[in-house]
Amino acid sequence: MALTGRAGLLAALGALVVLLAPDPSVAVLGLALLLAVLVAVDLLLAGGVRGLRLHRDGERLVRLGESVAVGLVVENPGRRRVRGVVRDAWPPSAGAAPRHLKLDVPAGQRRRLVTTLTPTRRGDREAVTVTVRSVGPLGLAARQGSHLVPWSVRVLPPFLSRKHLPGKLARLRELDGRHPALVRGQGTEFDSLREYVVGDDVRSIDWRASARRSDVVVRTWRPERDRRVLIVLDTGRTSAGRVGVAPHPGQPSGWPRLDWSMDAALLLAALAARAGDRVDFLAHDRTVRAWLSGTSRNDLLSSLVNAMAPIEAELVEADAPGMVSAVLARAKRRCLVVLLTDLNAAAMEEGLLPVLPRLSSRHTVLVAAVADPRVADMASGRGTAELVYDAAAAERLRGERRWITARLRGQGVEVVDAPPEELAPALADAYLALKAAGRL
């Protein structure tokens, strides 16, 4: 049950009546009684809310930064019209609008209400409750009740680095079989035999094949295909730190490293899938958070964003030996292990560095990390003692990053350390360079 503003207004106007009434005490009692009776009548005449049948339709997936409409169909099987307001409650970060929906369903009919969600964070957003307030014909009182109408919307990573994909694909095609190479080199594999045409390098003539046929035949080569790329996402505490400027409003202190890493991982996966490589995905902190393997190239991106969507950075120290074991257990064949983490000297020295040889002896390892542009800004601070002290602290951190990078490279590990906006293209470039060099 709920009262309305009209009931309050009526009671306030009653004060005037009391002032003018010959017997004010009786007037007060009478008014209270009248109000109670009117409210009771209104409640009786209001459409029932318990019997309403509600169900939802609409989208279940949305990219972060975009809006999605979720429909709520309200069916009124009762004998009275249901008129009032509906609140379709969602968590605050789902960005549901409008807060209140007007409802007017005649008996036996149905109406569809639309709530627009503009999520501000990645992850699954579950609808909470639908509360219906049905106002009586006098507009004095309302019946109220809540229904559980489950629905969830998965907010996917936005894949902002999509814009870099055409450029990287163009570079890939330069390596790729569109221009079959006649020179055998690193990173190429046998493609096909074709007839010799004037201008072909005579060194590429396949004499055996030419002998079998009455024509001169040359071998062509193409970049190696069907390699394996395993993207490993570190979801430990170092991924929770916020860096750079969030691409969508509502996150004043930047975007978590994890989200930037995901963005880079998506570009890499899209590129590798087009290049004909198989992409697997592992998210790990102390346990395996997500594992994606054996998806077809066409489904890869959608499977990947689905797997990534609910992952949040956990505030625990990542378990590097466990992660290496998980990778070794899953990657039987040689593959490129792309480890998206942070170049945190202390965490790396105790965690990853001791166990890295186990990994790098069997696989090619690439470590990609998001650098903090704020640290670069601080390092260039000069003029006052305050700024110079900050600059020294920033330089110290950068020195540690350089030191750990040097140690990683010393173990034969590729390192990509780039600011948030540039990490995805830098990682893609590193992948293309490895592919061109035939190190996959």
Add this chain to the structure above:
Amino acid sequence: MLVIALLVLVTAMVPVLVSSPDTRDRPLDPADSSLLGGKALAELLRRHGVSVERVESVSAMAASAGPDSQLLIGDTVALSADDARAIAASGGDRLIAGHQTHLDILAKGVLTGKDVRSRSREPQCALPEATRAGSAFIGGVSFTVPEGATGCYPAAGRPTLVRHTVDGATVTVVGDSAFMTNQRLGEDGNAALALNLAGTKPRLIWLTAPEEPTSGVTGTGGNKTLGELIPDAVPWAILQLAVAVAVVAVWRGRRLGPVVAERLPVVVRASETVEGRGRLYRSRRARDRAAQALRAAAIDRMAPRLGLPPTASPEEIVAAAAVRTGREAPEVRSAMYGPAPADDGALVALAAQLDTLERQVRDS
């Protein structure tokens, strides 16, 4: 909102309305020594052998009235018709000072006329009390004199002081009591007139307004507090407004569905550890560590530009940098490997020095 505002207004006004009037000044009270009081007159009378009895109620006055006493009724005393009748029935001499209702009962035959200004006036009559006193500060209201009465101090032809005999009692009516107050008593013949009028009998019974205005009980009428003047319906209307506020509270208080809780992610900038370290350097004046970090960074950046491996010794780097920039080797060495700066200014200078050196290495 409107209802709430109305209620606040009403509750704020109630104390103002029911607060009791100011009772410090008590005009023509024989115990009051303020300008408007009558203590000076009372003292004068006592000195002349007249005993002054101060009474606050008509019943007390009637009880102590006798043939040797005169009643003094000031204009601050509000009398009901019954009171006036009781006084008239007591039959004693009475001096009625100032404007008084029920004059028709107290002084039969004397009618009030026009209001006149109070000022110094001449007696212009044969009344010995007035002629002995001479001019006095008098006025207020003029009277119509009945047959056989004496009128003095005329204003525009009508007297402002009337002496008349009613049923054997001598009744004196004065249009204004101001000449009897402490403020006016020293002027003109005011004191003489007041003494002459009030001191005709050995006892003077002086009726003043009661200390606490308990008008409802004394039944003097017209002396109600503001609380009593508010219509009976107002408290009930306020009660009705309280009901309205309760209804509004229920209206606003009922939430449409539950509060939705959400597990929020941590919001911490990755650069906070660096900022914290910077503040720590500053608070501890760690110039040695700060300088070391700045120098190491500069050297790390310069060594590849100088064509040296990261493992190059300080001497090699200093020599190469000196050659490249054309600066003196000791100068370059003190910038790159010198002692820790002595103060914050030196640290700032060192940072600038390293920047210059680095730029020269880069640009040359």
